[in-house]
Amino acid sequence: MEGSSPMLDAEAVADLVLLDPLTEESLVQTLQERFRRHDIYTYIGNVVISVNPYQALPLYTPEKVEEYHNCSFFAVKPHIYAIADDAYRSLRDRDSDQCILITGESGAGKTEASKLVMSYMAAVSSKGEEVNKVKEQLLQSNPVLEAFGNAKTVRNDNSSRFGKYMDIEFDFKGEPLGGVISNYLLEKSRIVRHVKGERNFHIFYQLLAGASPQLLQQLKLRQDCGHYGYLDRESSSLPGVDDAANFHAMQDAMRVIGFSPDEVTELLEVTAVVLKLGNIQLSSSFQANGMEACSITEPQELREICELIRLDPSMLEQALCTRTVKARDETVLTSLTVPQGYYGRDALAKNIYSRLFDWLVNRINTSIQVKSDEQRKVMGVLDIYGFEIFQDNGFEQFIINYCNEKLQQIFILMTLKEEQEEYVREGIQWTPVEFFDNSIICNLIENSTSGILALLDEECLRPGVVNEDTFLTKLNQLLAKHKHYESKETQNARYITDTSLPARCFRIHHYAGKVTYNVTGFIEKNNDLLFRDLSQAMWAAQHALLRSLFPEGDPQKASLKLPPTAGFQFKSSVAMLMKNLYSKNPNYIRCIKPNDTKSAMVFTPELVLAQVRYLGLMENVRVRRAGYAFRQLYGPFLQRYKMLNRRTWPRWDGGDREGTEVLLAGLAFPAEELAFGHTKIFIRSPRTLFDLERQRQERVSELATLIQKMFRGWRCRTQYQLMRKSQILISAWFRGHRQKNQYKQMKRSALVLQAYARGWKSRRLLRELKSQCRRHAAATTISAHWRGYQVTGPRALRPPLSCCPCRCVRAVCLSAHPVQRYLLGLAKNLPPLSVTDRTWPPAPYRFLDKTNQELKNIFYHWKVGAGGDGENSSWDLGAPAHLRGLWWHQIPPPSAVQEVPGSAAPVAPGPAAGQALCQRALQGQEDPLPQKVPGQGAGGAGELRAAVADGLVPSLQQPFHGDYLGLKQNPKYQKLHAVAKDKLVMADTVRKVNRANGKTVPRLLLLTTEHLVLADPKAAQPKTVLSISDIRGVSVTRFSDGFLALHLKEVSTVGAKGDFLLVSDHLIELVTRLHQTFEATSGQALPLHITDRFSTHFPKGDVSITVVESPKAGTDGPVCKKKGSNKMEVLVH
């Protein structure tokens, strides 16, 4: 313990367990010193001793509540809040029902302490609309019960004249749910009588002081206290007490609790009736039979009472003044004497008030009781009247002191006896502590056969003469030898002279002191009888509340059975209370009254010492010092603290005791602080326990943090994973979407491209097909004309006017409307066919001028060319003019082929004829071409004519001579003539190009209908003989160079040696005749290639021939130059 701890102060230790030396004087001195310092609370272990300061101290502020909330019991100054907090936490955290027993003599501060406990719990329990309402209702029950149940006594200005035990019920979270109040034995005699200097119950004074004039009028009351017999004018007002304000506070409290305005009115009406009953005065009168009778002298009060309770006044008067006695079957009405009448009146007033008080408690319980069925934890607060020793002690004091005796017994049993017995039971080494066990006194009072209460009941129920004297005699007889009982008689029997013990009295040696009780009134109060006439009158009243208080007044339910006596009832309710308290964990607040004068800060040591003695505080300290502050079964203990040791947390597999030992060994508490019993662990000082609890709190919060951490981690991880999954899903969808879009776009683009490409291909194909069609049609036309020509002769070859040009025109006509109209008109109005006629209709539109001019030219050419097919004429426009002219020569009509003189082969018309034809055509006199080459393109014919005119085609100018060698005539060529015989087509001198070096050598060429022979000019001997069928094709250039490549089939014998490159001065004729011969032999046209670049086949490999226009070429023919092994250049002009 730290030096600064509030517990350690040698002069004024806060815990009397630490007192040294422990004597009564030192204990009282310590209390006094602390009291002087305004430290009114002191501990004995966990028992709080409270010394009434009789002044307001700043100990109950909200800051204090905060200071003690969840505090460590011994870390702060002793306080009621500390024990309240400890009990509340035990209830909430350990799930154990608690009770707070507040004991002490009248005026010691019990009621104040109980209110402090309740307000503390209200402050620290959770807030909420419903919870706050419950709290308010519980707290507001105090002013109502205090108004009706408290009174000023000589000892206490606000003395509780009833015992109160309140069970506050909490839910598992520690939130108040409601409560139940039990009340014990209201001091109802105070209604009719109280000693000088005291007051009746507060409610009467509050009502008269605080009620509005209207309310007073309604209740038929006067504000003057002196007017009422049951009140005492002199002590009507109390210094420092505002009855009027308290009345309003009480009304507010009733509203908070839930009293309806009607209920409040009825309550006050009944209260007023009690007050007014005291004013009913009786006087004696004598009846006719001479018997004394009583009558009401002041009927006004009676009438008012009856108006309030809505009862016939005569009925109440009769009930107050007479009594119905049933004797066998007869009912006799007897008059009461005046004392009997007053007795009846007072009994009625007391009964009404005590029953009203019971109704009040029940009504409060109805409001604050817990409505739900949920499991509850209970905190009981007992504020019961303290031990009383008056000058004159009656039945009430006897009952009150009996109750206190029972409470002391609980204290002894639970703190002293039970504790010591437990040490022995558990095998803990223990030196017994002497203490006084008051069971003997309790037994003296409550024993069911020989107890004072049982004897009193017996006397009350016994037939015959029964009075207090007979009761006392009985007690003296049966209890004479009891240590704690004495009376005048028993003293006399022992020859003891004691003037303090008068006759008609008995004395009990209570734990708190000797109390002398006067037996006067014991029988009557125990019987607590109310004349049946009065209860019936009350039941007959129309006042609902009053009527409900007297159910036995109902004649239907009238029973001859006597009600249980007051003593019996009290004993049973005390037994129930004890049972209730035993079931809970007790917490003690022991209140001490420091002086008899209710003076602030006055400490009378003698008075305090007396209370210290009878409260048994010395024994309490001694047992506490010797014993252990805390004990618990091993199982629950281990369960609660196992998290403090790694070996026991989270699970201990061994026995509970071993686990507890291991657990505590790890915490290293001093050995003397712990004791291991058979079933329980004992901890000596509360400090060790609190240290243990503190460590647990820290560990629990650590574990809670760990759980929170894990949970938060898990939650974040889960969230993260969820987000990640979602993100992946979103991005997958997004990427998919993007790719789909891209794909769609690409697909669209591809389709567009495909469409364009296909369109382009299709158009190209269409063009080609159209072109093929046109060619085919042209070829058909040409062949048709040719056949026609062959059949009818050249003169008859006149194409119908509607043939090709018209078709051409019609085709063009399809293009558009005006064009169509123009062309159709043109077709109908073609000019005459005379070549000299150059007329042509003008173009109807200017945009057709060019076309018109073109058509004019076409027409004119056609006229001149005798129907050359314009469509087909374009195919060879790219060929040189001299070669295009070949076709004119190459397709001579069979009839035009003349035989070479001296030879059998037909020969084409001679050059003179061709030349003459050309000349005629150019002069425009005649169109010779249709006769020669029907179907020849107009362009080709035109160019041919142009070329002839220009003299650019020498071979064309040459007539086809055929035999240039004169084979027949020249004997030198006899051998060759023999070879040719009758089949000669052409004989000429050519130059053969040496394939190796490009140089040329002269050769004689003989073309027969079957062979082509190359011979040595000198020897006139055949060197090479080719079969016409071995010829694969012929290549010529577009120049007038006479160069000719003769391509041979490789499979032939000669062809294997390679192609021939020849230069001829009569190239046109040679090619023409070669073609004719080839066609005659194979039935196919000779493949002719007019090209500047071609390939020739030689045994050593193919040689690429390139024709180059060059000035270096010789005038008498092309010059061949070998370039590398497989290239040759032919230089031409």
Ligand SMILES: Nc1ncnc2c1ncn2[C@@H]1O[C@H](COP(=O)(O)OP(=O)(O)OP(=O)(O)O)[C@@H](O)[C@H]1O
């Ligand atoms: N803690 C306190 N601080 C200030 N005054 C107090 C305190 N406790 C009690 N008192 C004063 O003492 C008076 C008596 O207290 P209280 O009514 O609680 O006594 P009691 O033990 O209930 O007596 P009874 O047995 O007669 O009911 C109170 O009216 C109040 O003036």
Ligand SMILES: [Mg+2]
């Ligand atoms: Mg009280």
